[in-house]
Amino acid sequence: MNNKIKIAVFASGSGSNFQSIVDSGHSAYEVVLLVCDRPQAKAIDRAKKAGIDSFVFQPKQYPNKQVFEREIVQHLKEKQVGFIALAGYMRLIGPTLLTEYEGKIINIHPSLLPAFPGKDAVGQALAKQVKVTGVTVHFIDEGMDTGPIIAQEPIYVHNKDTKETLQQKIHQIEHQLYPEVIQDLCLTIGKETIKK
Ligand code: GRF
Numbered sequence: 741m742n743n744k745i746k747i748a749v750f751a752s753g754s755g756s757n758f759q760s761i762v763d764s765g766h767s768a769y770e771v772v773l774l775v776c777d778r779p780q781a782k783a784i785d786r787a788k789k790a791g792i793d794s795f796v797f798q799p800k801q802y803p804n805k806q807v808f809e810r811e812i813v814q815h816l817k818e819k820q821v822g823f824i825a826l827a828g829y830m831r832l833i834g835p836t837l838l839t840e841y842e843g844k845i846i847n848i849h850p851s852l853l854p855a856f857p858g859k860d861a862v863g864q865a866l867a868k869q870v871k872v873t874g875v876t877v878h879f880i881d882e883g884m885d886t887g888p889i890i891a892q893e894p895i896y897v898h899n900k901d902t903k904e905t906l907q908q909k910i911h912q913i914e915h916q917l918y919p920e921v922i923q924d925l926c927l928t929i930g931k932e933t934i935k936k
Contacts, residue, residue: 743930743933744767744768744769744770744926745768745769745770745822745823745926745929745930746769746770746772746819746820746821746822746823747761747769747770747771747772747821747822747823747824747825747922747926748771748772748773748774748775748816748819748821748823748824748825749761749762749771749773749774749775749824749825749826749827750774750775750776750824750825750826750827750829751774751775751776751781751783751826751827751828751829752776752777752778752781752783752828752829752830752831753778753781753782753783753828753830754781754782754783754828755774755781755782755783755784755786755787755827755828756911756914756915757827757828757848757911757914757915757918758771758774758783758786758787758827758828759786759790760914760915760916760918760919761825761827761918761919761922762786762790762792764919764920764923766919766920766922766923767923768922768923768926768927768930769823769922769923769926771790771792772792772793772819772820772821773792773793773794773795773815773816773819773821774786774787774792774793774794774795775794775795775797775812775815775816775829776794776795776796776797777796777797777798777799777829777830777831778796779796779798781796783828784796793819795811795812795815797811797812799831805831805834805836806834806835806836809833809834809836809837810836812837813836813837813840816840816841822844822929823841823844823845823922823925823926823929824837824841824844824845824846825845825846825847825848825918825922826845826846826847826848826880827848827918829847830859832882832884833845833880833882834882835882838880838881838882843879844929845879845880846877846878846879846880846890846921846922846925847877847878847879847880847885847887848875848876848877848914848917848918849861849875849876849877849878849885850862850873850875850907850910850914851864851865851873851874851875851876852872852873852874852875852876852892852894853876853878853885853889853892854885854886855870855873856868856873857884857885857886858884858885861873862903862906862907862910863903865897865906866897866901866902866903866906870897871896871897872894872895872896872897873894873895873897873906873910874892874893874894874895874910874913875892875893875895875910875913875914875917876889876891876892877889877890877891877892877917877918877921878890890921890925891917891920891921893913893917895909895910895913
């Protein structure tokens with residue numbers, strides 16, 4: 741019996757986190773769909789190579805967020821997706837998706853939230869000359885990086901760190917942490933499903 745939770749990963753760019761979620765070898769979930777809002781994103785090639793279907797769309801071709809999110813929901817339902825991991829998806833999630841997947845959407849952010857929400861968190865941390873930054877996994881709500889925190893890991897910033905070196909250290913942590921958190925949450929969802 742296949743009782744893995746089917747998950748979708750949303751990405752807009754390189755998709756290195758998408759890759760680590762796919763490659764992790766964790767057994768409680770299976771990535772069945774990549775949702776991507778940028779047709780040139782490298783994440784799409786990664787999905788192809790991994791044999792995972794993608795739904796790629798261009799937000800500008802829709803009258804508003806509600807309309808494209810309804811289409812996303814259709815694709816998610818077709819694939820029986822029970823859980824969503826945002827991984828470098830550069831958009832706020834709207835009420836259509838939030839209502840449909842309440843408590844089942846998480847995000848990874850490259851700072852110790854609530855410090856440095858929004859874009860370029862690594863650049864923001866360097867500009868403030870913080871000595872410690874890190875990675876946060878959190879639930880999604882209607883705000884910008886504001887939902888309840890699930891896991892965090894700190895990273896020391898050294899004087900010689902550049903945006904590239906710090907980004908590299910952050911990715912290293914992310915690629916380990918994010919699949920672990922997804923695994924744990926999917927195990928919990930699995931148990932709840934059995935109880936019902
Ligand atoms: C990651 O650093 C993640 O924390 C942030 O966007 C970046 C995405 O990187 N939300 P990638 O596309 O997974 O390589």
